[in-house]
Amino acid sequence: MHVMIVGAAGMVGRKLAENIAREGTLGGKPVEQLTLLDVVAAEGPVGFRGTVVIKSGNIAQQETAREWLSSRPDVIFHLAAIVSGEAELEFEKGYAINLDGTRHLFDAILEQAQQTPHRPRVVFTSSIAVFGAPFPDKINDEYLLTPRTSYGTQKAIGELLLADYSRKGFLDGIGVRLPTVCIRPGRPNKAASGFFSNILREPLVGREAVLPVNDDVRHWHVSPRRAIDFLTHAATIDLQAVGHRCILNMPGLSATVGEQIEALRRVAGDKAVNLIRREPDPLIEEIVAGWPRDFDARRALELGFVADGSFDEIIRNHIEDELGGTLT
Amino acid sequence: MHVMIVGAAGMVGRKLAENIAREGTLGGKPVEQLTLLDVVAAEGPVGFRGTVVIKSGNIAQQETAREWLSSRPDVIFHLAAIVSGEAELEFEKGYAINLDGTRHLFDAILEQAQQTPHRPRVVFTSSIAVFGAPFPDKINDEYLLTPRTSYGTQKAIGELLLADYSRKGFLDGIGVRLPTVCIRPGRPNKAASGFFSNILREPLVGREAVLPVNDDVRHWHVSPRRAIDFLTHAATIDLQAVGHRCILNMPGLSATVGEQIEALRRVAGDKAVNLIRREPDPLIEEIVAGWPRDFDARRALELGFVADGSFDEIIRNHIEDELGGTLT
Numbered sequence: 001m002h003v004m005i006v007g008a009a010g011m012v013g014r015k016l017a018e019n020i021a022r023e024g025t026l027g028g029k030p031v032e033q034l035t036l037l038d039v040v041a042a043e044g045p046v047g048f049r050g051t052v053v054i055k056s057g058n059i060a061q062q063e064t065a066r067e068w069l070s071s072r073p074d075v076i077f078h079l080a081a082i083v084s085g086e087a088e089l090e091f092e093k094g095y096a097i098n099l100d101g102t103r104h105l106f107d108a109i110l111e112q113a114q115q116t117p118h119r120p121r122v123v124f125t126s127s128i129a130v131f132g133a134p135f136p137d138k139i140n141d142e143y144l145l146t147p148r149t150s151y152g153t154q155k156a157i158g159e160l161l162l163a164d165y166s167r168k169g170f171l172d173g174i175g176v177r178l179p180t181v182c183i184r185p186g187r188p189n190k191a192a193s194g195f196f197s198n199i200l201r202e203p204l205v206g207r208e209a210v211l212p213v214n215d216d217v218r219h220w221h222v223s224p225r226r227a228i229d230f231l232t233h234a235a236t237i238d239l240q241a242v243g244h245r246c247i248l249n250m251p252g253l254s255a256t257v258g259e260q261i262e263a264l265r266r267v268a269g270d271k272a273v274n275l276i277r278r279e280p281d282p283l284i285e286e287i288v289a290g291w292p293r294d295f296d297a298r299r300a301l302e303l304g305f306v307a308d309g310s311f312d313e314i315i316r317n318h319i320e321d322e323l324g325g326t327l328t
Numbered sequence: 329m330h331v332m333i334v335g336a337a338g339m340v341g342r343k344l345a346e347n348i349a350r351e352g353t354l355g356g357k358p359v360e361q362l363t364l365l366d367v368v369a370a371e372g373p374v375g376f377r378g379t380v381v382i383k384s385g386n387i388a389q390q391e392t393a394r395e396w397l398s399s400r401p402d403v404i405f406h407l408a409a410i411v412s413g414e415a416e417l418e419f420e421k422g423y424a425i426n427l428d429g430t431r432h433l434f435d436a437i438l439e440q441a442q443q444t445p446h447r448p449r450v451v452f453t454s455s456i457a458v459f460g461a462p463f464p465d466k467i468n469d470e471y472l473l474t475p476r477t478s479y480g481t482q483k484a485i486g487e488l489l490l491a492d493y494s495r496k497g498f499l500d501g502i503g504v505r506l507p508t509v510c511i512r513p514g515r516p517n518k519a520a521s522g523f524f525s526n527i528l529r530e531p532l533v534g535r536e537a538v539l540p541v542n543d544d545v546r547h548w549h550v551s552p553r554r555a556i557d558f559l560t561h562a563a564t565i566d567l568q569a570v571g572h573r574c575i576l577n578m579p580g581l582s583a584t585v586g587e588q589i590e591a592l593r594r595v596a597g598d599k600a601v602n603l604i605r606r607e608p609d610p611l612i613e614e615i616v617a618g619w620p621r622d623f624d625a626r627r628a629l630e631l632g633f634v635a636d637g638s639f640d641e642i643i644r645n646h647i648e649d650e651l652g653g654t655l656t
Contacts, residue, residue: 091496132572142472143472144470144471144472144473145472145473145488146573147488147491147492148495148572150492150496153488153489153491153492156488157485157488157489160473160475160481160484160485160488161481161485163475163481164475164478164481167476168419168478244460244476245474
């Protein structure tokens with residue numbers, strides 16, 4: 001089996017590649033080739049016994065997508081995107097990567113299929129950013145697309161394209177709308193959602209973190225581990241069971257900032273919690289007020305996607321995966 | 329005021345141009361220029377006292393859209409599209425006109441705005457084809473996008489683009505999802521929906537018409553007159569009242585084929601009804617089964633869009649507008 005990851009240099013892409021390399025299989029089938037693509041060269045995962053192909057290029061160029069897809073992978077994970085904040089600031093660039101890039105990928109698959117029958121599985125990562133306020137406390141599987149950012153608009157368009165190209169038989173598409181990934185490893189960044197991770201990750205290593213919103217702010221989370229599980233499950237699930245509405249809200253963990261902090265206290269004590277500095281930021285408060293808080297992700301649950309159990313578990317898994325298993 | 333119609337050679341575009349030419353105003357403001365654009369040269373409307381500019385070109389070409397929009401119209405009606413059946417048969421062509429063409433238009437508006445501030449009103453005609461089965465008996469304003477054709481997908485994407493470009497302040501967009509236009513003037517065509525019009529229009533002039541479905545098939549209709557009213561109302565309505573969810577399900581008339589036929593009987597007698605030949609066509613029955621039947625178009629009604637009152641009225645207006653006012 002040949003597995004391709006488009007957007008392999010990002011956090012999710014890297015963890016996905018590591019996971020597949022470690023397992024050596026996907027859905028029980030051996031993976032012989034792993035192709036890692038991104039705008040910069042991705043790191044090759046350690047310990048993979050098959051062939052690793054690493055290329056860099058820009059999917060905003062049709063030729064790049066065409067060249068990449070000529071290797072006719074069996075499974076394609078499409079994770080590549082300009083993130084929310086950047087797509088908002090750089091309108092043309094966001095559309096070039098997130099919309100044109102996605103279409104170039106799908107069209108390159110179509111062109112391959114027109115040469116010799118071929119119908120790869122395509123896992124498209126979408127986002128809860130396709131939903132914008134006002135919405136109900138719990139968003140269900142029938143909720144309408146109401147993006148309020150260019151990023152959310154571009155993801156919604158990607159979903160529609162995926163469904164149409166699938167319906168026409170050019171690819172076997174499935175889209176997963178990921179909750180916010182928390183705890184995101186790495187250093188604090190300027191994303192408005194960054195604090196959800198910062199207030200846990202930084203205190204765990206003895207560093208201060210700024211909390212710009214109230215403790216009662218509720219949000220929808222997924223751990224990196226579960227996010228990777230979602231992607232591999234989507235890559236191997238029976239699509240007959242999914243049907244033609246092939247974009248799914250992933251199950252997440254709905255928690256308030258206060259609940260996150262209490263989980264941190266249980267796992268790492270008051271010492272960690274005391275490193276959280278409250279600095280209300282009206283701009284971030286306003287942005288966050290427009291984000292989904294909770295979902296009833298029934299379809300995904302029925303299809304075997306599994307959410308995180310608790311923030312205690314998320315924090316403990318972070319310590320295991322990112323901090324060598326112990327707090328210093 | 330300078331009004332531009334993109335897709336002016338089609339039935340709706342032609343009637344819209346005639347309407348504006350006859351009124352000489354839009355929303356109470358005098359119209360000095362009417363620019364009519366399509367892939368073929370549109371006919372100029374009779375009796376307009378301002379300037380008429382007619383051009384032909386293909387909006388699948390960015391340069392064409394750029395050249396067209398350089399005249400900086402105040403109001404743009406975007407009606408241009410490859411129709412449903414053709415978009416399904418010619419995948420690339422459908423995307424080139426319906427998706428790329430729409431984006432080229434919006435981008436050309438954006439480029440103008442970047443040169444000198446300018447924010448035209450853009451009325452985008454969408455379609456109930458953005459909804460696909462299964463759905464409830466009545467579709468409400470909160471119903472999700474579930475297109476099951478490439479045409480419906482392209483219209484849904486156009487809606488998302490319109491909303492995003494509006495949110496960013498590049499244009500003042502409003503989208504109207506038109507019901508099926510009935511009675512469509514002209515000759516029978518091969519559209520799967522054609523029979524809804526054929527069974528009224530043809531018998532009114534003494535010609536046979538084929539009815540391929542059962543009398544209890546229910547569908548969602550708008551007369552040509554009301555469709556034009558929708559467009560001119562959308563062009564002049566206060567967008568503050570519409571808000572950021574700027575795509576509206578238009579109010580229509582939900583009627584069964586049997587109800588259409590009884591209206592024909594009341595207006596034109598048994599003689600007309602007897603010209604309807606029942607020839608069940610399983611393929612058309614199946615296609616039609618996937619179409620919306622009824623809506624609760626509350627938002628549009630509250631915003632002053634008005635539906636047809638009855639099929640009797642639709643038929644009488646058709647006789648007035650298309651048959652010189654009397655049956656022969």
